[in-house]
Amino acid sequence: MQITFTREQEDLRAVLRGFLAENSDVRALIDGEGGHDPHLWRRMAGEIGVQGLAIPERYGGAGGTSAELCVVFEELGRTLAGGAMLGTIGMAVPALLASGTGGLQAELLSGIADGSLVAAVAVAESDGSWDLPRPATKACPATGSFLLEGAKYFVPDGMVADLFLVSAATPDGPALFAVLGDAAGLSRTAHATVDRTRGLARIDFASTPAWLLEMGTHALEEALDHGRAALAAEQAGGAQHCLEMAVEYAKSRHQFGRPIGSFQAIKHHAADMLVAVESARSAAYYASLAPQEDPSRLSIAATTAQVCCSQAYTHVAAETIQIHGGIGFTWEHDAHLYYKRAKSDEVLLGGPDWHRDRLARLIGIVEEDTDD
Amino acid sequence: MTDDETFRAALREFLDEYAPGKAPRGAAERLAFQKTWAATKFDHGFAGPSWPREHGGMDLPFTQQVIYNQEMARFRVPKHPGTGWEMVGPTLIEHGTSAQRERYLKPMLRGDEVWAQGFSEPDAGSDLPALRTTARRNGDHYVVAGQKVWNTNAEKADMCFILARTGTRESRQDGISYLLVDAHAPGVTIRPIRDMADREHFCEIHFDDVRVPVTDRVGEENRGWRIARSTLGHERSAGALTQAAFYRRIVDELIALARARGAHHDVGVRRRLADFDARVRVMGVHAARTIEAIAASGEPGPTSSISRLYNSTFEQELHEFAVDLLGPYGLLTKDDAETIQKGRWSTGWLATRASTIGAGTAEIQRNTIAEQVLGLPHDPAMPKR
Numbered sequence: 001m002q003i004t005f006t007r008e009q010e011d012l013r014a015v016l017r018g019f020l021a022e023n024s025d026v027r028a029l030i031d032g033e034g035g036h037d038p039h040l041w042r043r044m045a046g047e048i049g050v051q052g053l054a055i056p057e058r059y060g061g062a063g064g065t066s067a068e069l070c071v072v073f074e075e076l077g078r079t080l081a082g083g084a085m086l087g088t089i090g091m092a093v094p095a096l097l098a099s100g101t102g103g104l105q106a107e108l109l110s111g112i113a114d115g116s117l118v119a120a121v122a123v124a125e126s127d128g129s130w131d132l133p134r135p136a137t138k139a140c141p142a143t144g145s146f147l148l149e150g151a152k153y154f155v156p157d158g159m160v161a162d163l164f165l166v167s168a169a170t171p172d173g174p175a176l177f178a179v180l181g182d183a184a185g186l187s188r189t190a191h192a193t194v195d196r197t198r199g200l201a202r203i204d205f206a207s208t209p210a211w212l213l214e215m216g217t218h219a220l221e222e223a224l225d226h227g228r229a230a231l232a233a234e235q236a237g238g239a240q241h242c243l244e245m246a247v248e249y250a251k252s253r254h255q256f257g258r259p260i261g262s263f264q265a266i267k268h269h270a271a272d273m274l275v276a277v278e279s280a281r282s283a284a285y286y287a288s289l290a291p292q293e294d295p296s297r298l299s300i301a302a303t304t305a306q307v308c309c310s311q312a313y314t315h316v317a318a319e320t321i322q323i324h325g326g327i328g329f330t331w332e333h334d335a336h337l338y339y340k341r342a343k344s345d346e347v348l349l350g351g352p353d354w355h356r357d358r359l360a361r362l363i364g365i366v367e368e369d370t371d372d
Numbered sequence: 373m374t375d376d377e378t379f380r381a382a383l384r385e386f387l388d389e390y391a392p393g394k395a396p397r398g399a400a401e402r403l404a405f406q407k408t409w410a411a412t413k414f415d416h417g418f419a420g421p422s423w424p425r426e427h428g429g430m431d432l433p434f435t436q437q438v439i440y441n442q443e444m445a446r447f448r449v450p451k452h453p454g455t456g457w458e459m460v461g462p463t464l465i466e467h468g469t470s471a472q473r474e475r476y477l478k479p480m481l482r483g484d485e486v487w488a489q490g491f492s493e494p495d496a497g498s499d500l501p502a503l504r505t506t507a508r509r510n511g512d513h514y515v516v517a518g519q520k521v522w523n524t525n526a527e528k529a530d531m532c533f534i535l536a537r538t539g540t541r542e543s544r545q546d547g548i549s550y551l552l553v554d555a556h557a558p559g560v561t562i563r564p565i566r567d568m569a570d571r572e573h574f575c576e577i578h579f580d581d582v583r584v585p586v587t588d589r590v591g592e593e594n595r596g597w598r599i600a601r602s603t604l605g606h607e608r609s610a611g612a613l614t615q616a617a618f619y620r621r622i623v624d625e626l627i628a629l630a631r632a633r634g635a636h637h638d639v640g641v642r643r644r645l646a647d648f649d650a651r652v653r654v655m656g657v658h659a660a661r662t663i664e665a666i667a668a669s670g671e672p673g674p675t676s677s678i679s680r681l682y683n684s685t686f687e688q689e690l691h692e693f694a695v696d697l698l699g700p701y702g703l704l705t706k707d708d709a710e711t712i713q714k715g716r717w718s719t720g721w722l723a724t725r726a727s728t729i730g731a732g733t734a735e736i737q738r739n740t741i742a743e744q745v746l747g748l749p750h751d752p753a754m755p756k757r
Contacts, residue, residue: 003660004668247746262749264735267742274741275678282657282675283650300653307650356646357639363649365627365642 002293003285009071012048016075019048024081026197026337034159034190034199036083036118044085045115051089052113056097059109066226070233070288074281077237080197080341084118084157090230092119095165095223099176099214108163108178120161121223122152122203130224130350132167132174132217139168139177139210146170146177146212148185148205156348158201159190166203166210167220176220177210184208195344197337225302228349229287232305235313235345236280242313242320242338243273249324260323269319276312283308300362306355310346317342379436383443386418391447403486403528406453410483420457420481427465427477434667441614454525456480456487460533463550467591467599476531476552488526488555490534490577491600493519498736500535501544501597501755505579507536507551509593512586514538516553516579522730526575527564529555534579539594544755550596552588553579569722570705613663615683616656619690623652626694629713635697644693651686658682677745681737684727691721 005013023043029035044050053068055061062068069089076082093112096105111117125136137150148168155164164179164186179186185206193200213219247270250261260266287305291298317339321328328335346352360366373381392409395402413419414428421440423429432440452458461480464473479485496503505518516536526532532553539547555562559582564572591599627636627645635641658675665673694717695702706715728734742748743757750757 002664003657004664243746247748250748258752259749261742262751264739264751267748267751268735268738270746270748271681271738271741274674274746275681278658278675278678279651279654279682282654282661285661286653286657304650304653307647308654353643356643356650359646359650360636360642363627363646365631365636365645365649 003282003289005067005071009067012053012068013071013075015048016050016072017078019044020075020079020081024079026080026334029081029083030196030337034157034201035080035195035197036157036160036199037081038160040081041083041118042115045113050085051115054089055093055109055113059106060113061109065292066229066288067292069226069230070284073230073233074237074240074284077234078241080238080337082198082234084120084160086198086227086230086234087121087156087161088112088117088119091121091223091227092163092165094226095121095176095219096213098222099219104178104211105213111163117162118157118160119163119165120155120157121220121227122155122158122164122166123220123224124154125151126153128154130354132221132224135167135169135174137166137168137205139170139175139212141170142209146210148177148179148208148210150205152203152205154191154200154348155203157199158203159188159199164203165213165220165223166205167217168210170212170215172215174217175215176213176217178213179205179208179210183210193344195340197341198344198348222298224349225298228302228306229284229291229298231345231349232280232284232287232302232309235309235342236277236284238338238341238345239273239277239280239309239313239316242316242335243270243277245335246270246273246320246323253325266323269323273316273319276316280309280312280316283312300359303355303359303362306350307352307359310342310352310355313342314339314346376435376439379432380439380443383418383440386416387443387447387449390416391449395450403453406450407483407486409450410452410481414478414482420461423457423461423477423481424465427473428481434663438613438663442617445614445617453483454486454529455489456485456531456533459489460487460552463533463590463599467550469587471587472552472590480531485530486525486528487531487533488523488529488575488577490520490523490526490532490553492522494521498733499755501548503535503537503548504541505534505536507538507549507584509538509586514549514551514584514586514589516551516559516582516584518579520577520579521565521575523562523575523577524573526555526562526577527572529562531555532560532577533590535596535600538596543594545597547594548596548600549593550590550599551584552590553582553584557582557584559583567723568725569719571719571723613656613659616652616659619652619655619683619686622690623648626690626697629694630697633698641697648686648690648693655679655683655686674745677741680732681734681741684724684734687720687727688724691717691724695721 023040029037049062050072052061053064057063076085096109112119124130139146139148162181166177166179167174168177185208187204189202191200250266251259253260283305287301290301321335321339324335327333361368390412395405420429421432421437425431457480464477480487493503507514507516532555534551534553535548536551537547538549559580561578562575564575566572630636630641630645658679661675662672698712701712703718704711704715743750
């Protein structure tokens with residue numbers, strides 16, 4: 001197993017880190033709408049080409065791989081400035097690529113690559129579950145297209161998306177559809193959520209026209225696993241940044257006449273945080289890089305990464321608040337933003353126990369079809 | 373074929389023909405078995421993957437050291453007898469005199485002479501620089517007096533490598549010398565200590581005015597501390613994949629056991645099993661990252677510093693869970709007629725208590741990580757490092 005990044009990928013990391021340090025403003029983000037900054041979005045497309053990194057060249061992208069995405073999401077995770085990037089390039093792009101090579105896919109991918117399309121994936125419904133088999137949202141065949149009826153919940157970046165990829169049930173079973181943001185009968189309601197760096201929305205469909213991308217759940221499942229790998233990288237990056245904040249604070253904050261970081265009580269917390277951070281990085285790299293050697297590893301690697309990274313990020317973010325003491329509990333300090341993001345990442349694409357159950361099925365601890 | 377593939381093929385051919393299979397019962401038989409295997413490797417040019425050829429080693433590039441460890445693990449060959457070849461061996465290669473290298477290295481590698489470490493003392497555990505065993509200079513030899521403890525496999529040892537005080541009582545790490553001591557010399561008494569898992573794997577060693585030639589001092593007098601700290605080398609890093617592969621097998625065996633007993637129908641059980649499975653995968657990635665870091669830059673990188681903490685916690689929790697899983701059967705020893713898998717899980721449950729104590733406690737490791745990797749300030753109440 002190769003777990004290394006190329007020189008070019010490390011260069012990309014450096015460029016993006018510099019760009020985000022200079023241009024991202026998480027404070028403006030949490031006071032704005034849904035954690036998305038349209039101006040930053042266009043600049044990331046125009047100046048760095050982030051949106052097109054893993055889109056094939058024939059659709060106007062750079063033809064990169066999940067390794068580039070891993071670097072991107074690790075850096076975005078550090079700053080909480082990703083906006084709609086997770087939904088758009090983490091999930092919608094792989095969904096479109098996996099669902100076929102039709103004219104519709106080509107057009108949408110080109111739009112994403114040049115930064116003009118923000119895309120969201122809408123799967124969960126009122127029960128909050130990311131399980132795929134039976135969506136309650138209905139797709140009724142109509143002339144030349146389908147009409148959607150139903151509601152999707154917890155749609156990341158639902159308030160700002162120009163394009164939705166929606167799972168819905170047809171008379172012949174579940175399928176994946178593309179719906180434009182300004183389609184008739186589509187309405188959006190923002191969820192008021194604790195994590196203001198990532199906006200979620202409820203999307204209602206009332207006879208909303210939709211284009212069929214693919215029958216079945218294959219493309220969507222693959223896209224969600226790519227999304228989980230991207231999310232894992234984001235979690236690793238966020239955890240790494242938390243650890244850096246905590247260590248810097250422990251070096252500079254003095255009590256009892258010495259830096260608090262010289263006390264073993266703090267050192268042992270910090271050392272355990274490093275174990276968690278490095279484990280999150282290992283898990284995230286595994287999820288992004290192992291499937292390049294062997295695509296059949298994607299599901300196991302992505303689910304493994306979600307088990308490890310969710311736990312690591314939540315732990316590290318909580319310890320970061322603890323090490324900061326009172327100041328860490330204030331609105332003014334950024335620690336709470338990471339703590340909230342850690343928890344919202346944890347539940348976004350299936351929580352740790354959901355993933356443990358899934359891993360148990362994937363590796364044969366229990367048979368695939370057991371529900372007990 | 374690439375060089376690596378050619379090497380792997382040659383190694384497999386050797387192992388196919390010579391790997392010795394299952395170990396015999398009984399301590400003496402087992403030692404003889406280990407020594408025979410070490411000699412077989414040596415005589416066929418398959419000993420000491422990282423050692424220079426002039427000392428009987430293979431001088432392999434790092435990628436092939438990794439392959440070497442993988443294949444040896446795959447064939448489940450016996451361990452090298454004693455703790456010499458990956459501890460004092462590299463130290464002698466780096467700091468020894470040519471006479472010391474000539475005298476000791478080949479017999480160590482061939483398993484003809486078994487080595488044991490003598491660092492810890494009853495009053496110098498985590499605070500090793502407080503050690504009190506003395507080596508008094510008397511002409512062309514030292515007179516060594518004191519006690520060492522927790523010396524793995526010392527009852528089998530022919531030679532010991534020890535740290536002894538040659539400076540003043542207060543000199544701490546600036547008054548320690550690194551000595552090679554004949555374990556059969558007059559005045560050396562080695563007693564096994566029974567551990568809580570009912571095994572006799574480690575010992576205490578008493579030195580009662582033992583004469584050690586000055587020519588058996590490694591490095592300068594009072595400069596032994598630094599040499600001891602550089603001992604670890606990269607052998608352990610090359611072995612990192614082996615450890616991950618080892619735990620991979622243990623987790624698979626635990627999953628199979630749980631399924632065989634129908635325990636996997638319990639959602640709590642299967643979540644724990646899945647969690648261990650995820651963690652053992654991450655352990656494999658840690659190892660791969662460590663190995664790639666060494667191959668790329670010569671330095672093992674951050675994953676090597678956290679791996680011991682990660683792995684020791686992992687193996688403790690894994691065995692605790694296995695015992696819970698088996699209920700009352702989990703506490704049966706190998707001597708019970710109803711024992712499960714020869715009591716391996718109860719033995720492992722007890723034995724792994726040492727994982728966070730031996731070779732540096734987990735607390736000392738955390739201090740080291742915090743200061744050396746994260747750069748947190750030294751505790752002013754502690755002695756200088």
